[in-house]
Amino acid sequence: MAADLQGDGLTRAEGSGRPPHPVDRGAVPRGGDGPVHVHRAYPHDSAHLHVQGAASYLDDLLEPEGTLHLAVGMSPAARGRIAAMDLAPVRAAPGVVRVVTAGDIPGRNDISPALGDETLLADTHVAFHGQAMFLVAATTRDAARRAARLGRIEIEAQEPSVTVEDAERRDERVLPDYAFGRGDVATALKAAPRMLEGRLRIGGQEHFYLEGQAALAIPGEDGAILVHSSTQHPTEVQHVVARILNVPDALVTCEVRRMGGAFGGKESQATQWAALAALAARVTGRPCKLRLDRDDDFALTGKRHDFRVDYRLGFDADGRVSAYDVDFLACCGHSADLSQGVVDRTMFHADNAYFLPAARVASRRLKTNTVSNTAFRGFGGPQGMLAIEKAMDDVARLTGRDPLDVRLANLYAPGRDETPFGMKVEETDTLRAIMEGLERSSGYRERRAQVDAFNAGGGWLRRGLALTPVKFGISFTLTHLNQAGALVHVYTDGSVQLNHGGTEMGQGLYRKVAQVVAEEFGIGLERVRITATTTDKVPNTSPTAASAGSDLNGMAAKVAASTIRARMAGIAAALWGVDEEAVRFRDGMVAAGAESMTFADLARACHQQRVHLSATGFYRTPNITWDRASATGRPFFYFAYGAACAEVLVDTLTGENRVTRVDILHDVGASLNPAIDIGQIEGGFVQGMGWLTTEELVYAPDGRLLTHAPATYKIPVSSDVPADFRVELFPNSARQDTIYRSKAVGEPPVMLANSVFCAIADALASLDPGRPVPLDAPATPEAILNAALALGGGR
Amino acid sequence: MTTVTLTVNGQSVTQAIDPRTLLVQLLRENLRLTGTHVGCDTSQCGACVVHVNGVSVKSCTMLAAQCEGASVTTIEGIAQGGQLHPMQEAFREHHGLQCGYCTPGMIMSAIDIVNRKGTALDEETVRHELEGNICRCTGYHNIVKAVIAGAEAMAGGMRQAAE
Ligand code: FES
Ligand code: FES
Numbered sequence A: 001m002a003a004d005l006q007g008d009g010l011t012r013a014e015g016s017g018r019p020p021h022p023v024d025r026g027a028v029p030r031g032g033d034g035p036v037h038v039h040r041a042y043p044h045d046s047a048h049l050h051v052q053g054a055a056s057y058l059d060d061l062l063e064p065e066g067t068l069h070l071a072v073g074m075s076p077a078a079r080g081r082i083a084a085m086d087l088a089p090v091r092a093a094p095g096v097v098r099v100v101t102a103g104d105i106p107g108r109n110d111i112s113p114a115l116g117d118e119t120l121l122a123d124t125h126v127a128f129h130g131q132a133m134f135l136v137a138a139t140t141r142d143a144a145r146r147a148a149r150l151g152r153i154e155i156e157a158q159e160p161s162v163t164v165e166d167a168e169r170r171d172e173r174v175l176p177d178y179a180f181g182r183g184d185v186a187t188a189l190k191a192a193p194r195m196l197e198g199r200l201r202i203g204g205q206e207h208f209y210l211e212g213q214a215a216l217a218i219p220g221e222d223g224a225i226l227v228h229s230s231t232q233h234p235t236e237v238q239h240v241v242a243r244i245l246n247v248p249d250a251l252v253t254c255e256v257r258r259m260g261g262a263f264g265g266k267e268s269q270a271t272q273w274a275a276l277a278a279l280a281a282r283v284t285g286r287p288c289k290l291r292l293d294r295d296d297d298f299a300l301t302g303k304r305h306d307f308r309v310d311y312r313l314g315f316d317a318d319g320r321v322s323a324y325d326v327d328f329l330a331c332c333g334h335s336a337d338l339s340q341g342v343v344d345r346t347m348f349h350a351d352n353a354y355f356l357p358a359a360r361v362a363s364r365r366l367k368t369n370t371v372s373n374t375a376f377r378g379f380g381g382p383q384g385m386l387a388i389e390k391a392m393d394d395v396a397r398l399t400g401r402d403p404l405d406v407r408l409a410n411l412y413a414p415g416r417d418e419t420p421f422g423m424k425v426e427e428t429d430t431l432r433a434i435m436e437g438l439e440r441s442s443g444y445r446e447r448r449a450q451v452d453a454f455n456a457g458g459g460w461l462r463r464g465l466a467l468t469p470v471k472f473g474i475s476f477t478l479t480h481l482n483q484a485g486a487l488v489h490v491y492t493d494g495s496v497q498l499n500h501g502g503t504e505m506g507q508g509l510y511r512k513v514a515q516v517v518a519e520e521f522g523i524g525l526e527r528v529r530i531t532a533t534t535t536d537k538v539p540n541t542s543p544t545a546a547s548a549g550s551d552l553n554g555m556a557a558k559v560a561a562s563t564i565r566a567r568m569a570g571i572a573a574a575l576w577g578v579d580e581e582a583v584r585f586r587d588g589m590v591a592a593g594a595e596s597m598t599f600a601d602l603a604r605a606c607h608q609q610r611v612h613l614s615a616t617g618f619y620r621t622p623n624i625t626w627d628r629a630s631a632t633g634r635p636f637f638y639f640a641y642g643a644a645c646a647e648v649l650v651d652t653l654t655g656e657n658r659v660t661r662v663d664i665l666h667d668v669g670a671s672l673n674p675a676i677d678i679g680q681i682e683g684g685f686v687q688g689m690g691w692l693t694t695e696e697l698v699y700a701p702d703g704r705l706l707t708h709a710p711a712t713y714k715i716p717v718s719s720d721v722p723a724d725f726r727v728e729l730f731p732n733s734a735r736q737d738t739i740y741r742s743k744a745v746g747e748p749p750v751m752l753a754n755s756v757f758c759a760i761a762d763a764l765a766s767l768d769p770g771r772p773v774p775l776d777a778p779a780t781p782e783a784i785l786n787a788a789l790a791l792g793g794g795r
Numbered sequence B: 001m002t003t004v005t006l007t008v009n010g011q012s013v014t015q016a017i018d019p020r021t022l023l024v025q026l027l028r029e030n031l032r033l034t035g036t037h038v039g040c041d042t043s044q045c046g047a048c049v050v051h052v053n054g055v056s057v058k059s060c061t062m063l064a065a066q067c068e069g070a071s072v073t074t075i076e077g078i079a080q081g082g083q084l085h086p087m088q089e090a091f092r093e094h095h096g097l098q099c100g101y102c103t104p105g106m107i108m109s110a111i112d113i114v115n116r117k118g119t120a121l122d123e124e125t126v127r128h129e130l131e132g133n134i135c136r137c138t139g140y141h142n143i144v145k146a147v148i149a150g151a152e153a154m155a156g157g158m159r160q161a162a163e
Helices: A088-092 A141-148 A164-170 A185-191 A234-245 A271-284 A294-300 A339-348 A381-399 A403-410 A428-441 A444-456 A509-521 A549-576 A599-608 A674-692 A748-765 A781-790 B023-030 B086-093 B103-117 B123-132 B141-162
Strands: A068-074 A080-086 A096-100 A132-138 A152-157 A173-182 A194-202 A214-219 A225-229 A252-256 A288-291 A306-315 A321-331 A358-366 A461-474 A483-490 A496-500 A528-530 A584-586 A589-592 A595-598 A614-620 A638-651 A657-666 A724-729 B002-008 B011-017 B049-052 B055-058 B071-073
Touching (some): A185 A358, A339 A358, A381 A403, A403 A428, A483 A509, A638 A748, A674 A748, B011 B023, B049 B103, B055 B103
Parallel strands (some): A068 A288, A321 A358, A657 A724
Antiparallel strands (some): A096 A132, A194 A306, A483 A614, A589 A595, A638 A657, B049 B055
16 A cells, blocks of 8 residues: 555554554564553654655755855865965856855854864865865856866975874874773783784775765844754854854854765764855855765765774683783874764774773874864774774684684673773673574574585685674763753644754654654654754754764653643643543543543643643763763763674685675664664664775875775675675663663664674685784775785685 | 757656756756755766666766657656555665665666566565665665565556556
């Protein structure tokens, strides 16, 4: 049966409120009085619009009369002083209305999130190839883009720093070094029965949100400005636009209904395009729109950080680790951006799921003349975890044990449950149950025997198998960001408007929060209208990031809705002469004993009685106390767990490879929406797999990004994904008081893909058992072939 | 300027355009059919797929002028009489989308696959045929499921039409 075109296909009749969809895999069983809307597999809030092409993204908004289109003039060199910039040919080009430079900025030329180290438009120096130097406003996008190429720019160019080694040589950093740890690692390493040293290079990753960066700024009266931005962080856009234009925050409104993907790439780095549009709008007095061309988006926006990791590990004959000493050398690009938090999170995940009796976790944030690396789903965590997974594999090779046994021997356990930063791991039972559950359900041991037997045959083709854990800390490590606000209105017909500070980028946040509100009021989801995120409804918001969107905004919305519900219950109780606690909200009805009326009738009655039917809600995560300076306290509210088992087939003559089967068991607590959560797991895994296999960023020695389009930068397509792909939710319920005992799901699944990298290494290990596999990430065919050659294979 | 006349979603349209105008620009900017998305601008992501004379085309890589006299169908033109096309319904039902940006192109490609390969599709065929459509969000698993289910539903529709 086809859905009706106007609606979302959900139940229409007021009062029924029953979803048409069966409970999906992993849902929580419910009793007669249990929740109705949460723990249910509803479709995405805009699914009915998306399938009709009727969901508007930024570029689909109707442009106001007279809108100008913008294009960015980009630096031709990666490092140096700007000697001359002749823009006369740009101004003379057809269709050009105005050329904007740093000199046109009324406020501060600063778009950095914190440190003041990043310009909107370069003024004296350039620090990476492609950096924005000027802006063209023209009557069409085509005219603006053609004109932007005509600038005559002279740079007194210097040799750029592109690699870790370049930056080390110059000793240039964007932020000071930072380290924490426990115990005397040097002594512990000396005392260890065995020691290994290793080095791993980890590549970056382009977000490739399918909707590129875009913004539309519309000037209003008396200095006000409305900015539509495809951003995860409307409040930061508001702040930076105000700073650039030199106006109070209150004059700037930033709005976003949805993004076509973001993945962290629109957390801090959507701001520049919004600020440029706002600046051009201020200078020209006209609406201005900027949509980056895809190749420019690659060149102009930051990526996942690339790293070199140097590590030393002490262990015994069983492969049990006694000491880990690790240096994370991160290429941050030309400015700090979010690198403090990103690399801190790398350090917080240096242990992944393993107990390290003695540990020294150190980091350097190196300055390179590349685009400023930024948030990317996992926010540094994946790199920290990949390094220790590689180290676990090394230990397995050197001790001759199965890598899974080495992992199990080192897993956090009761009594061995404190992280190197001093936080206790409270769910060691969950972690072990997931690992052992997946070991059984994936048939790991039998398949291990098959893989070993196959490889013993000695052909070019080798099979590899790996089962790896994920433990991921949930909360912003910058403690003050762990807050959220919401705004809920009930109208007199019983319909509800919902607004909160979280943004929708496809992850299903809007749907989940609406489920929470429908649950609170006991009404059908179709009665809850979700409205665009905007700084004039809920102010001072945090970015939608750190996987914390539903934890924070779900709670804030619940608080707002329950405030209104309590007022409504009071009126019903007075009307019926019953206790407020006796009043129930369910199935579109409000009832107490034999009395009942519709939710809409009660809303009308409340209005008659002059009761306020609008409320804000506010939430801040409890129990987080991290103090960075002393490296003490608790950075995370809780951990999310998971594990993946991947099997691969590798051609050791060519490096070609295929992932043949993947099994995942993942913990989302008591899922708010199992369909959305499973989608996050599958999508996150494939994105992580791309990072570790095919997605390779290549910079030329002069600092140019050579892989600046999907033609040269290989994103997984449908045929790269294993046909045999089994995802299960681990039946669980969060131990902390999270929203309906669910857990965050946005980022952790990315790191399930470490299993693919380890499985490829496992296949190669069969070429020369007993030696660590010298494989770097991404494991492209080239990297695999190099590793195979080093192990005496590949010919 | 040049003039182009074509049929879009069953309606005849005539537009005066710059000869360099791409089909996707004509659809999005002149006709305000914004369901056809631009992901990569360069024929690689498939977000802009439409049907030209019944065959799937990446509309960012075709000139509007090449469509003189042609019949173009976009995502906005496949629902009939207030009912979603079975392939649209399948993507909604099987959670074949997250951010939704790839969805219109995916659905137009999926219908094209059914037109060429029939309604009994196996996973491998679908995975291979969808290689020209990038999705950065879903990991494709639910998309593949949706295409197979949508194809089956189309078979049901065709049977009904034949009866
Ligand atoms: S926009 Fe046409 S294929 Fe990407
Ligand atoms: S759903 Fe976002 S790109 Fe496919």
